[in-house]
Amino acid sequence: MNYTEFIYENRRWLAGGFLLTLASCFGQTFFISLFAGELRATFDLSHGELGGLYTAATLLSALTLVWLGKTADWVHIPVLGAIVLGVFAAACLAMASAGSMFVLLAAMFLLRLMGQGMLGHIAMTAMGRWFSAYRGRAVGVSSLGYSAGEAVLPFVTVLLIGAIGWRQVWLAAACVLLLAALPAIYILFRVPRTPTSKPAVGMARYDNRRGAEDWTRKQVLVDPVFYGLLPATLGPPFISTGIFFHQVHLMDEKGWDISTFPAVFPFFAASTVITSLASGWAIDRWNSVVLLPVFLLPLGLGAFLLGITATSAIAGLFMVLLGVTIGTGQTMSGSIWPELYGTTHLGAIRALMAAVMVFGTALAPGIVGWLVDVGVGMETQMLFMAGYTVAASGFLWYVMRVIQTARPPEAAAA
Numbered sequence: 001m002n003y004t005e006f007i008y009e010n011r012r013w014l015a016g017g018f019l020l021t022l023a024s025c026f027g028q029t030f031f032i033s034l035f036a037g038e039l040r041a042t043f044d045l046s047h048g049e050l051g052g053l054y055t056a057a058t059l060l061s062a063l064t065l066v067w068l069g070k071t072a073d074w075v076h077i078p079v080l081g082a083i084v085l086g087v088f089a090a091a092c093l094a095m096a097s098a099g100s101m102f103v104l105l106a107a108m109f110l111l112r113l114m115g116q117g118m119l120g121h122i123a124m125t126a127m128g129r130w131f132s133a134y135r136g137r138a139v140g141v142s143s144l145g146y147s148a149g150e151a152v153l154p155f156v157t158v159l160l161i162g163a164i165g166w167r168q169v170w171l172a173a174a175c176v177l178l179l180a181a182l183p184a185i186y187i188l189f190r191v192p193r194t195p196t197s198k199p200a201v202g203m204a205r206y207d208n209r210r211g212a213e214d215w216t217r218k219q220v221l222v223d224p225v226f227y228g229l230l231p232a233t234l235g236p237p238f239i240s241t242g243i244f245f246h247q248v249h250l251m252d253e254k255g256w257d258i259s260t261f262p263a264v265f266p267f268f269a270a271s272t273v274i275t276s277l278a279s280g281w282a283i284d285r286w287n288s289v290v291l292l293p294v295f296l297l298p299l300g301l302g303a304f305l306l307g308i309t310a311t312s313a314i315a316g317l318f319m320v321l322l323g324v325t326i327g328t329g330q331t332m333s334g335s336i337w338p339e340l341y342g343t344t345h346l347g348a349i350r351a352l353m354a355a356v357m358v359f360g361t362a363l364a365p366g367i368v369g370w371l372v373d374v375g376v377g378m379e380t381q382m383l384f385m386a387g388y389t390v391a392a393s394g395f396l397w398y399v400m401r402v403i404q405t406a407r408p409p410e411a412a413a414a
Contacts, residue, residue, distance in 0.1 A: 003277065006137055013130060016188035017142025020081065020123035023181040025149030026092060026173045027115015029361060032108070033245045034157050034262070038166040043101060047249055051369025053101070054245065057108035058116075058362030062355045065117045069351020070217075072125040073344075078189040081122055085182040088114035092174035096167045112358065120146075121347075121354045124334035128350070129343045130193035133284065139334030140280025144273055146330065147323075151269030154262040214342025220349050225340065228399040231392035233353050234360040235296055236329050239303060239385045240322060242364035243378075250378040256312045264316040271323025272330075279331040288336035289404070291328055293397035299325035300389030307382030333357075340403070 007014055025031050032054070040050050071080055091110030098104045123142050131138040160169045220226050243250065247261045279291065302321030305314055333353070341349050371381060 003137065003281075006134055007141060010131075010134075010138065010193070012188045012191070013126070013193050014138060014141045016081075016185050017123040017127050017138070018145040018148075019181055019185050019188070020119050021143055021145030022149050023085065023088070023145070023177060023185075024115045024119035024123075025146065025153055026177070027088065027111040027113075027117075027119070028146075028149070029116075029241045029365075030150060030244045030265070031153055031157065032111065033247060034154060034161070035166050035169075036245065036248055038161065039104070043104065046369075046373065047246065048366070048369040048373040051245065051365035051367075053105060054108060055362050055364075055366030057105055058112045058358060058365075060109050061113035061117055062358035062362055064113055065121070065355040065358055066351055068113070068118065069121050069354055070348040072122055072347030072351070074347075077122060077126050077192065078186045081119075081189060082182055082186050084114050084118045084122065085177055085185065088119070089174040089177040089182075091115075092170045092177065096170035096174070112361075116361065117354060117358055121350055125347045125350055126189065127334055128338040128346050135338065136280040136283030136288070136331060136335050137277075138280075139283075140276040140331045143276045143327070143330040143334070147269040147272040147276065147327070150272065151266045154265045155259075158259065158262050214344035215340075215349070216345050217348040217352065220341055220352070225399065225403055226352075228395075228402065229292075229336075229353075230356060232292060232296070232329070232396055233333075233356045235389060235392050236299060236325055237357045237360040238364045239299060239389075240326065241361040242368040242381070242385075243306075245365040246368050246372065246378065249372060253378050254310060254312070256315070260312050260315050264319045267316045268319035268323045268326075271320040272327035275324045275327030276331050279328040283331060283335050288332045288339055289400050291332055292400045293393050295325055295328040295332065296389040296393045296396070297325075298322070300386045300393070303382045303389070304386035307379045307386065 036050060039045065040047070043050075045053070087110060091107050091114060094103055094107035095111065098107055123145075124139060127138040127142050128135060157169060160172070215223075244261075248258065251258060251260050279295075282291065298321040302318040302325075305321075306318045337349050337353065338346055368378075368381060372378065
């Protein structure tokens with residue numbers, strides 16, 4: 001089945017996944033960071049202080065997600081999606097009216113938990129559970145919502161902040177979530193899908209080694225492979241969040257115009273779209289595991305070039321390379337967990353790794369901001385980030401080899 005046929009036959013579920021990931025963009029770092037200048041001015045915060053506040057909110061959301069993410073295993077997906085979207089809209093309203101640090105912290109916490117955390121988690125859990133043979137393509141298509149938001153929102157948001165003010169932009173976001181996203185997603189997901197095909201050969205061999213029973217979260221927590229995959233889970237969100245959250249300072253440091261990064265987000269979005277679709281096909285043809293040793297390398301090259309190059313033209317190339325890693329990583333994150341551990345407890349298992357990912361995004365703003373405050377420039381930090389991706393890729397090659405000889409969980413761990 002080609003992509004066109006696949007999308008047409010499964011349009012309602014893929015559209016629901018797409019809208020969930022698109023709606024989540026209001027809680028993603030690339031969107032919230034566009035308000036960094038206004039937030040620092042309004043609340044009289046330094047780069048490090050705002051980064052620390054954002055880190056605290058995101059850490060709290062990561063801890064909460066470990067518990068809340070399990071609800072995707074027992075709450076009907078459209079009902080859970082509607083509840084999360086309602087709370088997410090309330091968080092946008094809180095941002096629009098924030099007059100104190102406490103309200104700002106609470107709003108950021110809910111934006112990160114419901115937006116970056118739960119909406120993407122619901123979408124990927126639904127695709128992982130409802131699709132089998134074409135799971136990679138389903139995840140890839142649903143992930144395009146991230147790319148659509150990344151292509152359109154930064155430039156539009158910068159214009160709207162200048163035209164109507166930053167608080168009114170958050171009010172508009174709440175209206176979009178309540179009046180458009182919530183009813184549409186509920187209707188599209190109202191009828192769940194049942195997988196009708198078996199996994200491809202490349203995926204089935206890992207399913208067979210998992211044993212007759214799907215893994216529980218307790219079993220996953222004693223599996224060394226789970227911890228071996230942490231570099232793949234932590235690296236991209238930490239690096240991308242650190243750069244996006246402090247993009248204004250990075251542009252100032254390099255002497256670039258304030259619109260440089262927002263203007264090249266379409267390059268990032270286009271690269272992510274192409275890579276998401278291509279990696280989805282590759283995962284369905286083989287499996288997610290074979291991509292582990294290579295998917296971080298484009299990000300490493302991009303960070304290295306961003307660290308050593310002064311011209312603003314490098315911003316577009318960096319966004320393309322970042323998109324390759326993010327697009328592949330997004331598709332892998334929706335496919336690798338059901339490949340390795342099954343779908344029965346997928347919500348609980350994905351919640352663990354989603355929390356790890358959110359934890360990575362929590363650390364980045366505070367650490368990068370603190371380093372900026374103590375005199376370590378963004379360019380120097382880019383070089384360290386590039387070095388991490390190379391080291392992590394070598395380690396993930398070893399993890400891939402371990403997975404290829406993995407055995408089912410021990411009964412004692414049940």
